[in-house]
Amino acid sequence: MTWRFGPSFAVFVSALLLLTSSAALADDAIVKLRQSELENLFEQDCGSCHGLTRKGGLGSPLLPEALADKSDEVLVEIILDGLPGTAMPPWRPFLTVAEASYIVGLMRKPKP
Template structure:
């Protein structure tokens, strides 16, 4: 999912494309809560869609942990 769904906008590896970089250095200053909100609810007015129908909170936290570890 990270590769196909997220990668289509964030890049592969996710160094940024239509969406911003999701590489560890880019996420370093951002809290899990901020990233979780973006994934669950999307960002209104941008291309970032809400994923809560596909990913519950635990799954989203798991993805964030993977992103923080690097590609």
């Protein structure tokens, strides 16, 4: 078998891999930096409708039992796009996918 692409292709592929992995790292780093901000947002802003104890109010309960039948992907989508026709607003202007996933992680934990 011959190596048809040559070394410059290999360099290109490794550069691409490095770029995509550092983009993912940057995403995680931003979530880490904003962690306490996100926790506050979850408690205060989400809590204003869903209840400070997440047991529900205007919005439905956001406790692990209540969300067990929904996948992380669906919950991230609901957070980013809201639920049209209900009071649940879209958060896409304020949150990235990684940040919405972090909030889903918070919803999956029982309230301490």
